[in-house]
Amino acid sequence: MSTAPTIPAINGKVTVGVPVDQAFRVFTDSFNTWWPPEYHIGQADIAEAILQPREGGRWYERGVDGSECDWGRVLAWEPPHRLVVTWQINGEWQYDPVPEHASEVEVRFTADGPDRTTVELEHRHLDRLVGGQAMREAIGGAGGWTSVLERYAAAVASEE
């Protein structure tokens, strides 16, 4: 805590009109049904995004060609109130297995009433992702980052 992180954490919040159990269940069991498919790291288009429902579980994508790409691991599995996963996608948009390079995503589910739940998300330790030169080089030149952005740009363009 003595040194401020280089990159501030990202905070997001939504309120959903469903009970807390259901909010947690949709977020985890039904992860594949809502994760925007344009956000993936594999070469192949995404067939499925999977969050294994247990501590130590994998968080990964399966491509239409059957290939699998890890995103991270489940650090805390506390249904229906809390979920923590690592985000180990580095600046070249590849999975980085080194634990010291892992950022974390914490999701908290709070019941505001019988049919109302606030979901708060924090993506933190982003500075760990930029441990090396990879991020700078990936952003400045060609690389996995670029191919993701190209797909993303195509998706944006097709909307117009």
Add this chain to the structure above:
Amino acid sequence: MNAYGDAGLGLLGDPTRRAIFELLARRPCSVGELAQQLPISRPAVSQHLRVLKDGGLVVSRPEGTRRVYRLNPDGVGALRAYLDRIWDDALTAFQKAAEAAPVDPEQEQR
């Protein structure tokens, strides 16, 4: 507390600004080169670039007679803003899915 996050969302929340950001992620470009690849005028490109530059996502430097724009080479602001955008889209999609799901959780259990 969320001021920084809101700024990031605002910066890449505009589709044209996002397109400019993505083009610059591929390679540094001048205003003219960006305008050729986008359905907007050079002054409009310049205006978006100014916003991205003020937000710390983009830097520029003169090369000969023209000014070339690139993503901020420290990468920090750009990466964070992009992740911010991903989570904003993801949470919006989650909200829709949660509210569309059946109320009785048992019905959906395999």
